[in-house]
Amino acid sequence: xxxxxxxxxxxxxxxxxxxxxxxxxxxxxxxxxxxxxxxxxxxxxxxxxxxxxxxxxxxxxxxxxxxxxxxxxxxxxxxxxxxxxxxxxxxxxxxxxxxxxxxxxxxxxxxxxxxxxxxxxxxxxxxxxxxxxxxxxxxxxxxxxxxxxxxxxxxxxxxxxxxxxxxxxxxxxxxxxxxxxxxxxxxxxxxxxxxxxxxxxxxxxxxxxxxxxxxxxxxxxxxxxxxxxxxxxxxxxxxxxxxxxxxxxxxxxxxxxxxxxxxxxxxxxxxxxxxxxxxxxxxxxxxxxxxxxxxxxxxxxxxxxxxxxxxxxxxxxxx
Amino acid sequence: xxxxxxxxxxxxxxxxxxxxxxxxxxxxxxxxxxxxxxxxxxxxxxxxxxxxxxxxxxxxxxxxxxxxxxxxxxxxxxxxxxxxxxxxxxxxxxxxxxxxxxxxxxxxxxxxxxxxxxxxxxxxxxxxxxxxxxxxxxxxxxxx
Amino acid sequence: xxxxxxxxxxxxxxxxxxxxxxxxxxxxxxxxxxxxxxxxxxxxxxxxxxxxxxxxxxxxxxxx
Numbered sequence: 001x002x003x004x005x006x007x008x009x010x011x012x013x014x015x016x017x018x019x020x021x022x023x024x025x026x027x028x029x030x031x032x033x034x035x036x037x038x039x040x041x042x043x044x045x046x047x048x049x050x051x052x053x054x055x056x057x058x059x060x061x062x063x064x065x066x067x068x069x070x071x072x073x074x075x076x077x078x079x080x081x082x083x084x085x086x087x088x089x090x091x092x093x094x095x096x097x098x099x100x101x102x103x104x105x106x107x108x109x110x111x112x113x114x115x116x117x118x119x120x121x122x123x124x125x126x127x128x129x130x131x132x133x134x135x136x137x138x139x140x141x142x143x144x145x146x147x148x149x150x151x152x153x154x155x156x157x158x159x160x161x162x163x164x165x166x167x168x169x170x171x172x173x174x175x176x177x178x179x180x181x182x183x184x185x186x187x188x189x190x191x192x193x194x195x196x197x198x199x200x201x202x203x204x205x206x207x208x209x210x211x212x213x214x215x216x217x218x219x220x221x222x223x224x225x226x227x228x229x230x231x232x233x234x235x236x237x238x239x240x241x242x243x244x245x246x247x248x249x250x251x252x253x254x255x256x257x258x259x260x261x262x263x264x265x266x267x268x269x270x271x272x273x274x275x276x277x278x279x280x281x282x283x284x285x286x287x288x289x290x291x292x293x294x295x296x297x298x299x300x301x302x303x304x305x306x307x308x309x310x311x312x313x314x315x316x317x318x319x
Numbered sequence: 320x321x322x323x324x325x326x327x328x329x330x331x332x333x334x335x336x337x338x339x340x341x342x343x344x345x346x347x348x349x350x351x352x353x354x355x356x357x358x359x360x361x362x363x364x365x366x367x368x369x370x371x372x373x374x375x376x377x378x379x380x381x382x383x384x385x386x387x388x389x390x391x392x393x394x395x396x397x398x399x400x401x402x403x404x405x406x407x408x409x410x411x412x413x414x415x416x417x418x419x420x421x422x423x424x425x426x427x428x429x430x431x432x433x434x435x436x437x438x439x440x441x442x443x444x445x446x447x448x449x450x451x452x453x454x455x456x457x458x459x460x461x462x463x
Numbered sequence: 464x465x466x467x468x469x470x471x472x473x474x475x476x477x478x479x480x481x482x483x484x485x486x487x488x489x490x491x492x493x494x495x496x497x498x499x500x501x502x503x504x505x506x507x508x509x510x511x512x513x514x515x516x517x518x519x520x521x522x523x524x525x526x527x
Binding site for chain 1: 367368370371374388399401402404405407409410415416452453455456
Binding site: 012017018019042043046047048049069072098099100105110111114115138143144166217219257298301302 | 501510
């Protein structure tokens with residue numbers, strides 16, 4: 001059998017997804033045995049120009065992580081779509097914006113001003129902001145355009161499969177690679193490498209009646225390692241999040257932040273969580289609700305930690 | 320803002336507020352036609368998803384109306400509305416949505432006049448606020 | 464003849480980088496530009512987030 005052509009790319013991302021691929025450890029050798037890697041900036045030296053020369057459809061599998069933040073991200077996404085038989089949105093950023101999409105709560109110009117003019121460590125007396133084109137005596141230089149919105153991959157190009165997680169766990173990555181190698185793929189558009197049930201289904205903690213008198217911020221409480229974190233008053237997003245991660249955060253006594261994304265059939269993970277949190281508050285009057293809400297300081301940033309791009313409201317607006 | 324006719328979505332509970340709207344109708348009370356009514360079995364059925372979806376698809380305001388606390392046909396349903404609403408408003412504010420755009424009211428089956436007043440007042444509030452400028456995500460062909 | 468050599472992307476590090484090397488007629492390096500075509504804006508979007516959440520947010524600046 002001819003070797004598969006495999007590409008791994010990062011757009012607006014941190015590289016954690018690429019490292020998660022390396023975390024399959026010695027199995028990476030098995031991947032190398034069945035696949036030629038044609039692009040993987042974190043580990044190998046291929047250039048964009050090399051990929052541009054390839055024939056359309058000549059890449060068998062592309063694992064694309066990272067959100068679409070600027071015009072370069074978009075161009076590479078379009079190029080890899082054209083060259084790839086199977087394009088996988090790999091990780092939370094590619095699927096739903098991830099952490100970079102928290103910027104959708106902010107204004108583009110405010111971001112540029114803060115980063116290049118106002119941060120205490122910045123020295124920029126001429127107030128220079130990045131430009132898409134810059135002439136120099138030796139030739140013109142070009143930078144990508146910084147968009148006013150952080151897009152998920154499928155808001156820009158068609159995506160074949162989704163592998164959620166921030167990052168996806170090595171065990172699940174290995175299963176995905178095996179599925180591609182064996183040709184045993186689910187219908188297009190499917191989410192692969194995650195469960196169809198919520199994280200609570202996978203979570204081993206003892207669950208009883210959920211009635212919350214107070215929400216705690218994580219530094220305000222020492223939690224019982226056996227009991228449900230939500231019942232102890234920590235905002236755990238397990239009830240509205242796909243399982244499949246092996247409850248890693250919860251094992252470390254940290255509540256789930258929802259990186260595996262919404263359950264099948266749910267459009268908006270944050271709204272769903274808002275709905276369930278409202279229902280389990282132990283309150284009867286608006287005053288009691290106000291008091292319980294003191295423990296929830298940042299609902300938008302917390303409930304949409306990984307999913308702002310694909311949320312219904314998409315981000316903040318200036319009215 | 321002279322030409323602006325607000326589009327308002329109203330989620331009314333079957334047992335109280337929808338009957339209140341009915342009463343306003345049979346009593347021939349006059350009120351603006353800007354409110355599009357969606358009948359739900361209980362105000363507690365109004366998932367915040369419905370509100371966000373209404374706003375994201377062109378509504379300028381959303382009204383959630385149900386039985387008075389204690390009067391719920393399902394005993395507890397409207398307490399869920401009561402508890403979700405303030406949290407939803409806190410979140411909407413972070414999204415830049417004015418508090419006045421989403422309103423919660425308790426309207427019983429006997430309160431046809433209150434229903435008409437609420438619709439009149441709410442329509443006027445939204446008219447003053449102007450259209451809701453939602454964040455549009457461009458299609459795949461026009462990203463950038 | 465003057466030439467331009469572009470290294471895009473720079474590899475084996477976290478993040479995005481590009482190098483443009485300009486050679487003069489003699490083939491010697493005239494000028495070099497190192498460019499970062501990436502910005503996510505953590506400096507701004509961390510504002511408004513609860514302080515205890517920042518370790519879980521800023522850890523996504525670099526995951527390598």
